Amino acid sequence: MNAPLPINGQASGDCAPVLKERGQREVFCGLTGIIWLHRKMQDAFFLVVGSRTCAHLLQSAAGVMIFAEPRFATAIMEERDLAGLADANEELDRIVDQLLERRPEIKSLFLVGSCPSEVIKLDLAKAAQRLGAKHAPLVRVINYSGSGIETTFTQGEDACLASLVPIMPRSAPDAEKSLLLVGSLPDIVEDQFMRLLAELGIRNVASLPERAVADLPAIGSNTHYLLAQPFLGDTGQALDERGAKHISALFPFGVEGTSNWLRAAAAVFDIDPAHVEAVLAPYQLRAEKALAHQREKLAGKSIFFMPDSQLEVPLARFLSRELGMVLTEVGTPYLHRGHLAEELTLLPGHVQLSEGQNVDKQLDRVRAEKPDLTVCGLGLANPLEQEGLSTKWAIELVFSPIHGFDQAGDLAELFARPLRRRDVLRV
Amino acid sequence: MQLAVWTYEGPPHVGAMRVATAMDGIHYLLHAPQGDTYADLLFTMIERRGKRPPVTYTTFQARDLGKDTSELFQDAARDSIERFKPDAMLVGASCTAELIQDDPAGLIEKMGLPIPIVPLELPSYQRKESWGASETFYQIVRNLVDKNIRPEPKEGLNGKRRPLVNLLGPTALGFRHRDDVVEITRLLHAMGINVNVTAPLGANMADIQRLGAADFNIVLYPETGEMAADFLKREFGQPKVTTVPIGVNATQDFVREVAALADIDPSPMLAEGQSRMGWWSRSVDSNYLTGKRVFIFGDASHAVAAARVAHEEMGFKVCGLGCYNREYARDIRAAAKLYDVEPLITDDHLAVEKAIEEAHPELVLGTQMERHIAKRCGIGCSVISSPVHVQDFPARYSPHMGFEGANVLFDEWVHPLVMGLEEHLLTMFRDDFEFHDGAGASHLGPGHSAAKAAKTETHSPTANDVQKSADAAPAANPTDGLIMWSADADKELKKIPFFVRGKARRNTETFAAEQGLETIELATLYEAKAHYAR
Numbered sequence: 001m002n003a004p005l006p007i008n009g010q011a012s013g014d015c016a017p018v019l020k021e022r023g024q025r026e027v028f029c030g031l032t033g034i035i036w037l038h039r040k041m042q043d044a045f046f047l048v049v050g051s052r053t054c055a056h057l058l059q060s061a062a063g064v065m066i067f068a069e070p071r072f073a074t075a076i077m078e079e080r081d082l083a084g085l086a087d088a089n090e091e092l093d094r095i096v097d098q099l100l101e102r103r104p105e106i107k108s109l110f111l112v113g114s115c116p117s118e119v120i121k122l123d124l125a126k127a128a129q130r131l132g133a134k135h136a137p138l139v140r141v142i143n144y145s146g147s148g149i150e151t152t153f154t155q156g157e158d159a160c161l162a163s164l165v166p167i168m169p170r171s172a173p174d175a176e177k178s179l180l181l182v183g184s185l186p187d188i189v190e191d192q193f194m195r196l197l198a199e200l201g202i203r204n205v206a207s208l209p210e211r212a213v214a215d216l217p218a219i220g221s222n223t224h225y226l227l228a229q230p231f232l233g234d235t236g237q238a239l240d241e242r243g244a245k246h247i248s249a250l251f252p253f254g255v256e257g258t259s260n261w262l263r264a265a266a267a268v269f270d271i272d273p274a275h276v277e278a279v280l281a282p283y284q285l286r287a288e289k290a291l292a293h294q295r296e297k298l299a300g301k302s303i304f305f306m307p308d309s310q311l312e313v314p315l316a317r318f319l320s321r322e323l324g325m326v327l328t329e330v331g332t333p334y335l336h337r338g339h340l341a342e343e344l345t346l347l348p349g350h351v352q353l354s355e356g357q358n359v360d361k362q363l364d365r366v367r368a369e370k371p372d373l374t375v376c377g378l379g380l381a382n383p384l385e386q387e388g389l390s391t392k393w394a395i396e397l398v399f400s401p402i403h404g405f406d407q408a409g410d411l412a413e414l415f416a417r418p419l420r421r422r423d424v425l426r427v
Numbered sequence: 428m429q430l431a432v433w434t435y436e437g438p439p440h441v442g443a444m445r446v447a448t449a450m451d452g453i454h455y456l457l458h459a460p461q462g463d464t465y466a467d468l469l470f471t472m473i474e475r476r477g478k479r480p481p482v483t484y485t486t487f488q489a490r491d492l493g494k495d496t497s498e499l500f501q502d503a504a505r506d507s508i509e510r511f512k513p514d515a516m517l518v519g520a521s522c523t524a525e526l527i528q529d530d531p532a533g534l535i536e537k538m539g540l541p542i543p544i545v546p547l548e549l550p551s552y553q554r555k556e557s558w559g560a561s562e563t564f565y566q567i568v569r570n571l572v573d574k575n576i577r578p579e580p581k582e583g584l585n586g587k588r589r590p591l592v593n594l595l596g597p598t599a600l601g602f603r604h605r606d607d608v609v610e611i612t613r614l615l616h617a618m619g620i621n622v623n624v625t626a627p628l629g630a631n632m633a634d635i636q637r638l639g640a641a642d643f644n645i646v647l648y649p650e651t652g653e654m655a656a657d658f659l660k661r662e663f664g665q666p667k668v669t670t671v672p673i674g675v676n677a678t679q680d681f682v683r684e685v686a687a688l689a690d691i692d693p694s695p696m697l698a699e700g701q702s703r704m705g706w707w708s709r710s711v712d713s714n715y716l717t718g719k720r721v722f723i724f725g726d727a728s729h730a731v732a733a734a735r736v737a738h739e740e741m742g743f744k745v746c747g748l749g750c751y752n753r754e755y756a757r758d759i760r761a762a763a764k765l766y767d768v769e770p771l772i773t774d775d776h777l778a779v780e781k782a783i784e785e786a787h788p789e790l791v792l793g794t795q796m797e798r799h800i801a802k803r804c805g806i807g808c809s810v811i812s813s814p815v816h817v818q819d820f821p822a823r824y825s826p827h828m829g830f831e832g833a834n835v836l837f838d839e840w841v842h843p844l845v846m847g848l849e850e851h852l853l854t855m856f857r858d859d860f861e862f863h864d865g866a867g868a869s870h871l872g873p874g875h876s877a878a879k880a881a882k883t884e885t886h887s888p889t890a891n892d893v894q895k896s897a898d899a900a901p902a903a904n905p906t907d908g909l910i911m912w913s914a915d916a917d918k919e920l921k922k923i924p925f926f927v928r929g930k931a932r933r934n935t936e937t938f939a940a941e942q943g944l945e946t947i948e949l950a951t952l953y954e955a956k957a958h959y960a961r
Contacts, residue, residue: 023486023503023506024464024483024484024485024486024503025461025464025484025486026464026467027461027462027464028462028464028465029460029461029462029463029465030462031462032465049428051438051522051523051551051552052431052434052436052437052438052522052551052555053437053438053440053441053463053521053522053523053551055431055433055434056434056437056438056441056465056466057462057463057465059433059434060437060465060466060468060469061465061468070432072432073430073431073432074430074431074432075428075429075430075431076428076429076430076431076434077428077552078428078429078552078553079550079552079553081428081552082526082552088428091428092428094428095428095430098430099430115460115462115522115523116522116523116526118489119492119523119526119527120526147460147462147489148460148461148462148463148523149460149461149487149488149489149492149523150488150489152461152462360506360510377464377468378467378468378471378472379464379465379467379468379471379472379479380467380471380479381471381472382471382472382475382476382477383471383476383477383478383479385477386477386478
């Protein structure tokens with residue numbers, strides 16, 4: 001199980017062999033994505049059809065973020081729901097009625113599948129159809145699965161966005177060429193990108209998701225899409241099936257990634273490269289200035305990524321190429337060769353990539369390696385700190401604005417802070 | 428199905444984790460899909476534990492279903508025994524694994540493993556976290572205790588030995604369990620009693636084996652310890668002490684109960700001066716605490732104990748009492764009768780929020796959820812019960828049990844209130860520029876009270892938009908045709924200190940409505956004040 005396996009049986013030139021492991025995984029399930037998705041899509045409500053464990057996960061992962069009544073909840077299945085599926089469906093209808101009565105402002109309702117609902121084969125697609133018909137036209141009902149038996153952490157967003165693709169309107173065959181940014185970004189980052197794209201001269205830009213599900217953009221063969229997140233394999237496939245075209249690029253982390261990402265879009269829209277460079281130059285300069293401060297602290301320091309969000313490969317590329325950090329192992333829950341193609345070619349040759357997880361064996365490697373910094377989930381951070389190893393909570397990389405030029409410094413700071421804290425403490 | 432935005436208790440396997448994590452050398456093999464590992468962070472982040480919980484999750488995926496989940500389970504069992512070398516292993520299923528019916532207990536039995544195994548049946552779709560902890564601890568005791576160990580004779584060659592007790596119930600992630608155990612152990616030592624075993628917190632397999640050596644058991648936390656204590660009573664005839672020693676009076680009752688079972692004189696421990704709490708409460712500064720309305724919600728044992736302290740030792744008025752764990756609802760009902768309030772038995776925090784708003788308390792004693800509710804309503808709050816967050820695991824020593832615990836309760840409950848001396852100053856200087864409404868109480872830091880006071884008003888059900896507009900435009904009340912404030916009355920209302928103004932407004936409006944008045948005149952304000960005088 002420990003032996004490195006080349007993917008697809010052939011050694012490709014783009015990176016080192018990948019260590020594939022099975023065992024205990026210390027990762028969240030896809031339900032966790034609801035925590036940021038419900039903030040992003042403000043007319044949507046996420047109803048998990050699951051167990052008390054699901055509800056407990058959401059509140060634990062979110063901390064207690066209940067300052068107002070949140071737009072997510074769990075329909076907790078009980079003993080009698082397991083007796084027969086007919087009853088479970090009836091119960092679900094009752095819960096949805098109750099919910100919509102209480103929250104009349106909801107325009108889109110996501111029924112989110114969980115491990116227990118998948119195992120008892122509760123058909124949420126059918127339920128969404130039934131409930132959608134019942135509550136049309138006021139409420140649209142959509143379904144996807146965030147279950148742990150199928151999805152890891154950010155794959156929940158992938159499943160959610162993929163569920164939206166089939167209901168995006170079709171654009172006219174002769175529609176003007178348009179750009180679709182895919183992946184939920186904090187509003188401030190999304191606005192920055194919109195301004196930059198406008199400066200570059202790209203018009204017709206839309207996002208998936210938009211801030212309201214009701215505003216889903218049209219899509220067709222004239223749509224070119226640019227992934228803002230590296231974990232959107234199924235969404236990409238669904239977009240391909242609708243005729244949209246993928247723009248291959250680095251992911252927009254750091255100066256190099258953001259520049260490459262924007263250049264790739266500009267090329268598709270036939271923007272004069274000289275104009276592109278003229279637009280990007282001041283942003284690049286500003287970002288490089290911000291990075292210079294952090295480079296002093298991070299250069300030469302070693303870093304180990306435990307698998308968490310699938311952001312690991314692009315972040316490792318950024319840390320290694322722009323901040324001079326030394327990569328030891330870069331673990332990711334799932335390695336999407338296609339979407340990461342450009343990223344993988346830029347990783348240094350010696351790096352150990354790993355996919356999947358056997359957490360105990362991986363922790364053995366962390367202890368052997370003694371990296372200066374280990375990126376890991378919340379369940380592992382304090383135990384590693386207790387052993388004298390500095391850690392960075394991976395979840396912060398998902399919840400904080402880290403994309404683009406103006407967040408490059410902040411992104412580097414997230415890695416520098418644990419090291420700096422270690423230096424300043426005398427206790 | 429039950430619609431839940433937030434839950435007071437996790438699933439029962441989290442309760443089992445609280446027991447396993449509290450103990451040494453006990454590993455928990457949990458048949459579960461990926462994602463259930465989230466529960467680790469409760470211990471490593473909220474409680475700041477420096478070790479991972481001793482739990483191995485089998486981590487099955489969709490593609491394993493119907494094929495080799497049982498093999499996965501057996502592999503995980505072998506691997507975790509080899510890696511962690513536990514003295515004993517708990518095996519069980521989380522909610523999803525329960526549905527695939529792999530029968531962990533049966534699978535394990537077939538393997539003939541070299542260590543004792545405690546199989547757990549925790550029905551996820553019926554039961555919750557506290558029950559899961561209680562059942563797990565009970566199963567550990569039932570499976571591992573050495574039935575041949577009995578108490579030594581009371582009189583030996585070296586004279587009379589000290590009485591020996593077990594402390595049962597403290598777990599990982601328990602509210603103040605760490606410090607309560609220290610405090611009660613000290614108290615017992617001072618009484619001349621030794622602790623045989625504290626469990627589950629800090630206990631190992633050898634400790635569990637020798638539980639029978641104690642003369643009797645003390646159940647510190649009935650929610651997690653009572654099932655095991657009942658078993659030990661049946662099996663060994665060990666009596667159990669069930670008084671929860673929270674507050675001076677309950678601690679004294681506890682001392683009497685323990686002393687009676689141990690056959691020792693309780694009087695030294697009942698003497699004045701064991702706790703400062705009584706004097707702190709009788710001293711004149713505390714006059715202002717009299718009749719403060721307090722709403723109490725938590726697990727039943729903590730809520731009942733807090734109500735007694737609030738009523739007898741602080742001089743508060745209990746205006747609401749409830750618990751989220753139905754298993755102990757009877758205790759809450761009995762206590763609610765004492766204080767003449769409706770018992771609130773619910774695990775729906777929205778129902779709790781509604782009850783709090785309706786009760787108009789001046790202080791809320793609750794869990795982390797009531798802290799959030801109280802914050803929203805602009806009411807002071809102190810935490811008395813699980814579930815709690817990271818700030819409720821303080822670095823300092825701060826038990827809630829025993830005589831020192833009573834001191835801690837006084838401090839923690841008084842802190843969110845405006846202090847007596849300060850209340851007088853605020854009244855005297857209310858027109859002073861530094862004591863304007865927005866300045867707030869000094870101990871709460873800047874920017875606290877103005878927003879809070881406004882919020883209190885807007886959140887009360889009898890209050891509505893009237894109040895916001897009344898503040899903006901005195902005596903004008905465009906949105907509510909029922910009750911108007913005259914300019915004089917409104918001006919007078921503003922002279923009332925901000926922290927009681929909301930109540931004064933509500934009382935006056937309720938009074939006016941009862942009297943069928945359309946306008947609140949200056950006199951109405953004072954008539955209402957006289958009407959509600961206490």
